[in-house]
Amino acid sequence: MIERLRSGDTAAFEPLVAPYRQPLYGLALRLTRNAEDAQEVSQEAFLRAFKYIRRFDVERSFKNWITKILVHAARHHAHKRFRQDRLAAADPVRERAREEAPERPESDHERRELRSRLMDCLDVLTPREREVFLLRDVEGLNIQETAKVAGGSAVSVRVHLSAARRKIRDRIKLRHPDLLERIS
Amino acid sequence: MTCRAATSKIPLFVGGELPASKSENVRRHIAACPECRAEADEIARARLAVRDLARAEETGDWSPDAWRRVISAVTGTGIRPKPGWAGARLRPLLAGGLGSLVLAAGLLYIIRSSRLVEAPVAAMKTESERAMIELFPPAPKADPDVTSVTLVSPETGLKIIWFYNRKFEWQGFGK
Numbered sequence: 053m054i055e056r057l058r059s060g061d062t063a064a065f066e067p068l069v070a071p072y073r074q075p076l077y078g079l080a081l082r083l084t085r086n087a088e089d090a091q092e093v094s095q096e097a098f099l100r101a102f103k104y105i106r107r108f109d110v111e112r113s114f115k116n117w118i119t120k121i122l123v124h125a126a127r128h129h130a131h132k133r134f135r136q137d138r139l140a141a142a143d144p145v146r147e148r149a150r151e152e153a154p155e156r157p158e159s160d161h162e163r164r165e166l167r168s169r170l171m172d173c174l175d176v177l178t179p180r181e182r183e184v185f186l187l188r189d190v191e192g193l194n195i196q197e198t199a200k201v202a203g204g205s206a207v208s209v210r211v212h213l214s215a216a217r218r219k220i221r222d223r224i225k226l227r228h229p230d231l232l233e234r235i236s
Numbered sequence: 237m238t239c240r241a242a243t244s245k246i247p248l249f250v251g252g253e254l255p256a257s258k259s260e261n262v263r264r265h266i267a268a269c270p271e272c273r274a275e276a277d278e279i280a281r282a283r284l285a286v287r288d289l290a291r292a293e294e295t296g297d298w299s300p301d302a303w304r305r306v307i308s309a310v311t312g313t314g315i316r317p318k319p320g321w322a323g324a325r326l327r328p329l330l331a332g333g334l335g336s337l338v339l340a341a342g343l344l345y346i347i348r349s350s351r352l353v354e355a356p357v358a359a360m361k362t363e364s365e366r367a368m369i370e371l372f373p374p375a376p377k378a379d380p381d382v383t384s385v386t387l388v389s390p391e392t393g394l395k396i397i398w399f400y401n402r403k404f405e406w407q408g409f410g411k
Contacts (some may be wrong), residue, residue: 062311073297073298073303074295074297074298077295077297078295081295091302095306095309099313167293170286170289174286186290189283190286190291213251214244217279217283218247220286221282225282232278232282232285235281235284
């Protein structure tokens with residue numbers, strides 16, 4: 053499929069990325085904490101993957117490659133969002149419009165509750181800790197893969213992972229002790 | 237292994253990321269230490285709890301329409317060609333050369349600006365200050381080859397220092 057795409061058959065792109073569309077969107081949602089941003093970030097990741105497919109080394113994992121693109125896109129988006137938010141804070145009209153923007157309707161109350169608790173746990177982490185925690189403990193990548201995808205050394209990943217797990221334990225103990233009791 | 241050493245390793249121990257020898261040390265320690273065992277148990281359960289939450293959350297998926305729009309928007313753009321031999325080989329060299337140039341320019345700027353700070357001081361001196369400098373030139377900077385002789389008047393307390401170079405030639409004096 054990659055060879056077909058590289059030779060110019062753009063129809064090969066959709067079946068190539070379709071298996072990853074949902075996991076990547078999920079990861080983007082947890083990294084950005086916002087459905088709209090998650091869609092933008094995943095779209096950007098697909099766009100970059102398509103553009104640079106000729107640079108992909110077929111000896112490596114396509115999933116890890118596209119996940120790395122997504123993590124970088126999310127990081128870039130966070131910087132952009134930070135600048136926009138600073139501008140919005142200086143503009144009371146834009147700020148009010150943001151505040152009044154309706155939330156996306158969530159049909160399932162339980163799902164909303166789960167998301168809120170998950171986000172509450174992840175909120176205590178720094179962006180870097182969040183990245184390594186999600187990649188290692190939620191996505192199941194090993195330390196070396198996490199280091200390649202998130203950038204940095206395996207030692208740095210271990211340090212951030214260790215801090216993240218400790219912070220999450222503290223948050224769960226403080227705010228969601230029932231979650232600990234559920235795990236036997 | 238002390239509790240302090242074990243505690244720092246517990247978050248990685250529960251995820252199986254420690255090398256075998258360290259992991260064995262931590263395992264032996266927590267088998268004997270109830271506090272560290274409780275700590276390891278909590279961190280392990282918190283890790284699993286978040287993973288289970290994430291799996292149960294069901295983040296949703298693109299609607300068929302949205303997905304079609306994304307794919308057509310993406311495939312509407314062109315694929316970038318892979319950089320050729322020259323591009324792949326020369327790009328790091330060019331980047332290195334440019335980086336060195338920027339570094340050299342920065343160093344040059346720092347050196348020039350530090351000289352500029354010293355140079356205008358003399359021009360800024362007033363007439364009377366220049367006369368004073370001629371009469372009482374500033375003491376040479378500390379140099380291990382400079383010898384000085386200090387004369388102190390016991391009546392007035394006036395102190396004069398004579399400076400000589402390595403050949404014991406008089407260089408100047410200070411007060």
